[in-house]
Amino acid sequence: MTVTELPVHRTAARTATGGRPDRLRVLVVSESFLPQINGVTNSVRRVLEHLAAEGHEAELVAPTGPATYAGFKVTRARGASLPFYKDFRIGLETRRRLRGVMQRFRPDVIHIASPATLGYQAAKVAAELGVPSVAIYQTDMVGFAQRYEARYGIPGGSRAMAALTRKIHLKVDRTLAPSTASLTQLDQLGVPRTVLWPRGVDVESFHPSRVDHDLRARLAPDGRLIVGYVGRLAAEKELPLLTHLANDDRYALVIVGAGPEEQRLRALLPGAQFLGLLRGAELGAAYASLDVFVHTGRHETFCQSAQEALASGVPVVAPRSGGPVDIVDDGVTGLLYRPGDGEDLRRSVDYLAGDAVLRRTMGRSARVAVQGRSWQSINDRLLDHYHEVIDDRLGRFRVAGAA
Numbered sequence: 001m002t003v004t005e006l007p008v009h010r011t012a013a014r015t016a017t018g019g020r021p022d023r024l025r026v027l028v029v030s031e032s033f034l035p036q037i038n039g040v041t042n043s044v045r046r047v048l049e050h051l052a053a054e055g056h057e058a059e060l061v062a063p064t065g066p067a068t069y070a071g072f073k074v075t076r077a078r079g080a081s082l083p084f085y086k087d088f089r090i091g092l093e094t095r096r097r098l099r100g101v102m103q104r105f106r107p108d109v110i111h112i113a114s115p116a117t118l119g120y121q122a123a124k125v126a127a128e129l130g131v132p133s134v135a136i137y138q139t140d141m142v143g144f145a146q147r148y149e150a151r152y153g154i155p156g157g158s159r160a161m162a163a164l165t166r167k168i169h170l171k172v173d174r175t176l177a178p179s180t181a182s183l184t185q186l187d188q189l190g191v192p193r194t195v196l197w198p199r200g201v202d203v204e205s206f207h208p209s210r211v212d213h214d215l216r217a218r219l220a221p222d223g224r225l226i227v228g229y230v231g232r233l234a235a236e237k238e239l240p241l242l243t244h245l246a247n248d249d250r251y252a253l254v255i256v257g258a259g260p261e262e263q264r265l266r267a268l269l270p271g272a273q274f275l276g277l278l279r280g281a282e283l284g285a286a287y288a289s290l291d292v293f294v295h296t297g298r299h300e301t302f303c304q305s306a307q308e309a310l311a312s313g314v315p316v317v318a319p320r321s322g323g324p325v326d327i328v329d330d331g332v333t334g335l336l337y338r339p340g341d342g343e344d345l346r347r348s349v350d351y352l353a354g355d356a357v358l359r360r361t362m363g364r365s366a367r368v369a370v371q372g373r374s375w376q377s378i379n380d381r382l383l384d385h386y387h388e389v390i391d392d393r394l395g396r397f398r399v400a401g402a403a
Contacts, residue, residue: 022055023055023056024051024056024057024108024109024383024386024387025056025057025106025108025109026051026056026057026058026059026107026110026111026386027058027061027101027102027105027109027110027111027131028044028048028058028059028060028061028113029060029098029110029111029112029118029119029122030060030061030062030112030113030114030118031062031063031091031113031114031116031117031119031139032044032062032063032064032114033060033062033063033064033065033069033074034064034065034066034069035064036064037279038232039199039302039304040113040138040139042304043113043136043138043199043304044060044062044113045070046200047113047379047382048060048069048070048072050379050382050383051072052070052071052072054383057072058070059072059073059074059075059101059105059107060072060073060074060075061074061075061077061101061118061122062075062077062091062118063076063078063079063091063118064076064079075101077091077092077093077097077098077118078091078092078093078094079091079092079118080092091116091118091119091121092117093118093121094121095121095124095125095128098121098125099125099128099129102125102126102129102131103129107131108131108132108386108390109131109132109133109134109386109389109390110122110123110126110131110132110133111133111134111136111386112126112133112134112135112136112172113136113138114136114137114138114139115136115168115169116139116164116168119135119168120164120167120171123135123168123171123172124171126171127172130393132173132386132389132390132393133171133173133174134172134175134176134385134386134389135168135169135172135174135175136175136176136197137169137175137177137182137186138178138301139301140182140185140300140301141164141165142158142161142162142165142185142189143236143298144161144299145157145158145160146158146299162189165189165191166189166190166191169186169189169191169192169194170191170192172193173389173392173393174193174194174195174388174389175193176195176196176197176382177194177195177196177197177301178197178198178301178302178323179196179301179302179322179323179325179326179327180196180325180326181301181321181322181323181325182301182302182322182323183196197381197382197385198302198326198373198378199304199307199373199378200373200374200375200376200377200378200379201304201307201308201370201373201374201375202308202311202375203311203371203373203374206284206287206288206308206309206312207284207288207311207312207367208363208367210281210284210285210288211285211289212285212286212289213289215285215286215289216289219252219254219273219289220252224249224250224251224252225250225251225252225291225292225353226252226254226289226290226291226292227245227251227252227253227254227290227291227292227293227349228254228287228290228292228293228294229254229255229256229257229294229295229296229305230256230257230293230305230309231256231257231295231297231305232257232258232259233255233257233258233259233260233262233265234259234260234261235260235261236297236299237261237297238296238298238340239255239261239265239296239297240268241296241340241342241345242255242265242269242272242294242296243342244342244343244345244346245294245345245346245349246268246269246270246271246272248346250353251349251353253269253271253272253273254272254273254286254290255269255272255273255275256275256277256278256283256286257276257277258276262274284312287309287311287314288313288314290314291314291359292314292316292317292349292352292353292359293305293314293315293316293317293334294317294318294345294349295317295318295319295324296319296345297319297322298319298321298322298339298340299321300321300322300323300324301323302322302323302326302327303322303323303324306318306324306327306328306334307327307373309366310327310328310333310334310366310369310370311366311367313363313364313366313367314363314366315334315335315352315362315363315366316328316333316334316335316366317334317335317336317345317348317349318334318336318337319336319337319338319339319340320336320338320339321339324336329365329369332362332369333362333366333369334362335348335351335352336348
């Protein structure tokens with residue numbers, strides 16, 4: 001029996017009766033984890049929590065993190081900080097070490113979250129060992145590179161990222177994309193075997209009842225409309241577009257989050273109130289206390305912060321690009337504006353500012369729209385994807401054995 005046969009034989013033995021294994025062993029490989037707070041980290045946390053609740057076994061490989069999470073071992077990968085984003089570490093692990101982790105843990109499936117450098121190595125090793133793999137497309141690395149090309153003068157970055165994205169996803173059994181825009185982008189890059197898998201939302205933590213009237217009084221003591229952004233403060237989010245709202249006396253502009261652009265944004269938006277990085281109840285209260293949520297980045301594969309705002313009963317103004325096109329029902333739960341057009345963003349906010357009844361109606365519609373998007377239902381579907389790639393691999397193994 002060869003090394004590459006071990007995982008498949010193990011799965012085959014447990015499915016010899018024709019049924020699926022009751023208890024999966026899932027190795028999760030993530031480019032990002034705690035203490036970094038971002039969409040990738042939050043999604044991985046939800047996946048691990050779901051696996052624990054459903055009685056499965058898991059291990060996480062990531063550049064950062066505690067010793068355990070949700071009762072599962074966290075294996076630290078080697079990593080390095082980006083020169084222009086010191087707080088963010090990328091994985092630079094060797095295939096030899098990843099092979100050792102896989103041979104020790106013997107997973108039924110590899111879950112590769114937002115693959116880049118670490119994810120590419122994991123995808124290659126999984127393919128070498130014959131372990132089924134699922135990649136989660138969550139970061140538009142091509143769009144990210146385009147922004148940083150312009151900002152830092154890094155030539156060829158977007159072409160390199162397009163090539164890397166294609167190479168990574170050609171290695172895996174299935175790529176799960178969060179939006180129709182992402183599916184289109186992956187198709188244009190020549191990535192096969194893609195399936196739509198959106199993100200869930202915590203409909204209890206993000207709820208209209210979380211509104212904090214004391215917070216609202218502090219943010220807008222004169223009764224101005226509270227317009228806010230929640231997310232990373234980074235170049236790809238195109239936050240300078242908020243300057244089109246900054247000098248309007250009708251609005252109290254609120255920024256929630258942290259990142260490498262914070263000092264620059266404080267200078268660009270001297271009248272804005274920066275609340276920093278919020279978590280838990282404070283974050284839920286911040287969302288629910290807004291009158292309008294605004295997002296500016298056009299390269300969002302999903303835009304979880306917009307979905308959390310909707311769950312909080314807050315109408316959303318976002319670019320007509322990427323994930324928000326799926327999340328925001330234009331004219332019903334919010335408004336979509338031309339990507340990168342600050343004047344169009346301002347007109348959209350102005351339209352909502354002038355109609356309190358419309359804002360309330362959109363807020364109620366927003367809450368209704370997310371009712372079926374719980375993390376439980378989304379992650380149940382993820383388990384189906386795991387089983388399907390395992391079944392596909394097992395079917396190929398049986399055909400090869402019969403031959």
